[in-house]
Amino acid sequence: MRGARNPTVPGQPGPSPDDDELYAARPEIYQQSVAGRLRTIKWAILFGCLGIYYFLPFVRWYRGPNLPNQAVLVDLANNRFYFFFIEIWPQEIYYVTGLLVLAALVLFLMNAIAGRVWCGYLCPQTVWTDLFMTVERWLEGDRRERMLADKGPMTAERFLRKVAKHALWLVIAWWTGGAWVLYFADAPTLVRELATFQAPAVAYASIAVLTFTTYALAGLMREQVCLYMCPWPRIQAALTDEYALNVTYRRDRGEPRMSVKAAVRAAAAGEPAGDCVDCRQCVVVCPTGVDIRAGSQMGCIQCGLCIDACNSVMTKVGRPQGLIAYDNDVNIERRAAGLEEIYPIVRVRTVLYAVLIAVVGLVMLYGLWNRSFTDISVIHERNPMFVRLSDGAVRNAYTIRVLNKRSQARLFLLAVDDLPMATRVGAVGSLPSDGPWPLLEVGPDQTRDFVVHVTVPAGAALAASTPMAFRLTELGTGDVAVGQDHFVSR
Incomplete structure (x- = not known):
């Protein structure tokens, strides 16, 4: 266990300088206000x-x-x-x-x-x-x-x-x-x-x-x-590339650091002098206490306050702004080679993300635009699966669940498809109807269950299990919802 080494035990190393940094109390950050x-x-x-x-x-x-x-x-x-x-x-x-x-x-x-x-x-x-x-x-x-x-x-x-x-x-x-x-x-x-x-x-x-x-x-x-x-800094590192814009200290321009007076003396002596005056304003305005001049760090949240602070100092000392700026790793090498800076925002990665966003967004919009405000689900009665009546007809029982997503009561006509024309349909709780199909009423913003009996007359040529569909049609608007199931005859 680190930090628990005993230097008096032969062969066991004592604590390293890294241990002191690891267990040292983190100093409080006093963030300075900045304008920009x-x-x-x-x-x-x-x-x-x-x-x-x-x-x-x-x-x-x-x-x-x-x-x-x-x-x-x-x-x-x-x-x-x-x-x-x-x-x-x-x-x-x-x-x-x-x-x-x-x-x-x-x-x-x-x-x-x-x-x-x-x-x-x-x-x-x-x-x-x-x-x-x-x-x-x-x-x-x-x-x-x-x-x-x-x-x-x-x-x-x-x-x-x-x-x-x-x-x-x-x-x-x-x-x-x-x-x-x-x-x-x-x-x-x-x-x-x-x-x-x-x-x-x-x-x-x-x-x-x-x-x-x-x-x-x-x-x-x-x-x-x-x-x-926060897990995002750890995840983000695996999703970025060298072309992503990050808050960057332009080391090629800022180094070596020295005060304004020292820079004047260095220039007079023909020695190199960077634009960074080592004022530490970029550090004191950082909400996480990061020194951006040390390079990219997990603590940097890319808020850009150090850019405003550095630009303010550069203006005061009469030097160009942009010593700290949103830049990418490629440009540091390109400036060192005397090449023009590039900022390729449109590239394979960004285009792929944009296309995926557009596809998911369009699919959701299409679903919202074309979604039905009526839903029907069918549950076949299992005990028994079918009943043979005295006249030889076969009857199946179902529980039909009708969902009305609108804010007003609605009337639906329940019909059965894919069965013989003489099939009879009855629903417990339905309204009186002039036709052969039951009329169902569902209240506003409500789900209602109906017990439905489907009877096929004797002599109908049906398989042991025949696919069928319940078709629910709203009176007035004609909206249709369909629920699938099977009719069991033997």
């Missing part, structure tokens, strides 16, 4: 994502009578998922599978184009951690102020600021958990029940769990989630 183009993009994504998450449950969408009017709702009580004009039933779980496949393919495409851009801009852990850090800077000051305060004594003002910070963190975490449960019930109603302590116990328990996890992950653990808990 990428930081502005992150602000826009942060407020956009949080705005959608917190307020989407309150968006209304009228679907008709007897149906919920919440735009996005996971209705567990009635086994439904509503997304604006789309209604998903439990039998259509394959649409959820399709969405998961689409999400995975989009993630792969984003990785092929710009590395861990998901981690840097869209990941919930990144978004909420960014929000919590913003609250921290607002109440306790920027990096320098927080570092000096933590080295000093605990004053009353510092204590109150920390209490206010953690209190605001808990409020954000509580509203995060509260917003999540609003997707599972009518939001205004549930908010009123929560405020008057009349909500179900599971709602309070869910909010408590999500409050704790949000507070712990975004406020206390922060970058450790990305470094030690």
Whole structure:
């Protein structure tokens, strides 16, 4: 076991320097605020994502009578998922599978184009951690102020600021958990029940769990989630290639590092001098504490804040921007060889992902556009399989389950195909009908079972088991649903 070696035992080596690094306490990261183009993009994504998450449950969408009017709702009580004009039933779980496949393919495409851009801009852990850090800077000051305060004594003002910070963190975490449960019930109603302590116990328990996890992950653990808990950095490394754009320190331009004055002296002496002034601004603005100048690292979430910080410094010292930029590994070698930079976004990998996304998306759209709002399933009575009547006719019994996915009651005509014309069909619970076929009524958004008896007259030439079909036709619209089974005669 590493770290447990006894140097006094002959033949057993003592602890190595790596052991000290492995078990050393990780220093706290004091992130410094930064301004720039990428930081502005992150602000826009942060407020956009949080705005959608917190307020989407309150968006209304009228679907008709007897149906919920919440735009996005996971209705567990009635086994439904509503997304604006789309209604998903439990039998259509394959649409959820399709969405998961689409999400995975989009993630792969984003990785092929710009590395861990998901981690840097869209990941919930990144978004909420960014929000919590913003609250921290607002109440306790920027990096320098927080570092000096933590080295000093605990004053009353510092204590109150920390209490206010953690209190605001808990409020954000509580509203995060509260917003999540609003997707599972009518939001205004549930908010009123929560405020008057009349909500179900599971709602309070869910909010408590999500409050704790949000507070712990975004406020206390922060970058450790990305470094030690998240599996995506390990998976992503196997899905990238040398053409993917990643936040890159352009070593060929930045080295050797030296201050501005030292660079002037080196230039006067005819010695090489890089553009990097070793100011470490790229390090202090990194939310995970990575020094991008050391190369690609698992801790780098590709947020691009180091690019904004470096561009700001380069502007101040009068040097071109782009010392740190989104670049690929190929261009470093091409610049060293004096070749032109290339950024092949369209290549086999990205085209393949894009085609797969288009295929899966089109298949899902086709299924949604052409899906039926009626479903029928047939279960043959097994005991007995058939009954021979006194006149020689043969009767089979079936349980027909009819699913009505519309919000109004519907009438269906049940007919039988592939059997002799003189076949009689009767259904328990059917409405009076003028024709030979029974008339079935199914309520709005309802599943109803009918016991159906199919009788074939004596003398009909049938095999021992004859394939047949139940055809369900809606009166008015003509929508048809078909259920397959067999008629057993001997």
